[in-house]
Amino acid sequence: MKVLNLQCANQHGFEGWFGSEDDYTSQLARGLVSCPLCGDVHIQKKLSAPRLNLRASRQDAEAPVASEVAMSNHGEGPDLAAMQARIMRALREVVANTEDVGERFASEARAMHHGEIEHRQIRGKASPQEALELMEEGIEVIALPSIPGVKETLQ
Incomplete structure (x- = not known):
C-alpha cells in the first residue's frame, strides 16, 4: 500500500492510498482522484517521507500511537491541515446524524418550530x-x- 501526500490546485492537502505508483498514475489519468474538500481533479503529488517502522526498544513498541497527524507550518499561524481535518470530521458527524430534506429545509424547520x-x-x-x-x-x-x-468515505 502506498500512501501519498496530495494537493489540489486550490492548495487543499490530503492523503491518497493506492496499491502502487502505477495505480495512482492510472487513477489520476482517468480523473478518479479528486480533492475531498472541493472536488478538484487537478491533483499533484507532494513530497513525503516514507514511514519506517524502527523500534529502538520494547518500550517504544508499547507506546500509544497518535491518532491524528498534521503537517508542520513552521510556527506561521494556525496549523491548517489539523483544522481542515477537524472541520471534515465535524461535517461528517453532521451528515451522519441529520436527515437531508433538500430544498424543503425552510418549510420543514418552520413546521417543527410551530409544532x-x-x-x-x-x-x-x-x-x-x-x-x-x-x-x-x-x-x-x-x-x-x-x-x-x-x-x-475517503480512501
Missing part, C-alpha cells in the same frame, strides 16, 4: 434570505459549507 411535525435533526438547502427569515422567527439555523467529499 406541526415531530422535531428531528435536519439539514438542507436554503437561500441566505430564507435563512435570515428563519433566524428572525427564532428558529436556530447554522450555515454549513458545501463540501462534496463529506458524504463519501
Whole structure:
C-alpha cells in the first residue's frame, strides 16, 4: 500500500492510498482522484517521507500511537491541515446524524418550530434570505459549507 501526500490546485492537502505508483498514475489519468474538500481533479503529488517502522526498544513498541497527524507550518499561524481535518470530521458527524430534506429545509424547520411535525435533526438547502427569515422567527439555523467529499468515505 502506498500512501501519498496530495494537493489540489486550490492548495487543499490530503492523503491518497493506492496499491502502487502505477495505480495512482492510472487513477489520476482517468480523473478518479479528486480533492475531498472541493472536488478538484487537478491533483499533484507532494513530497513525503516514507514511514519506517524502527523500534529502538520494547518500550517504544508499547507506546500509544497518535491518532491524528498534521503537517508542520513552521510556527506561521494556525496549523491548517489539523483544522481542515477537524472541520471534515465535524461535517461528517453532521451528515451522519441529520436527515437531508433538500430544498424543503425552510418549510420543514418552520413546521417543527410551530409544532406541526415531530422535531428531528435536519439539514438542507436554503437561500441566505430564507435563512435570515428563519433566524428572525427564532428558529436556530447554522450555515454549513458545501463540501462534496463529506458524504463519501475517503480512501
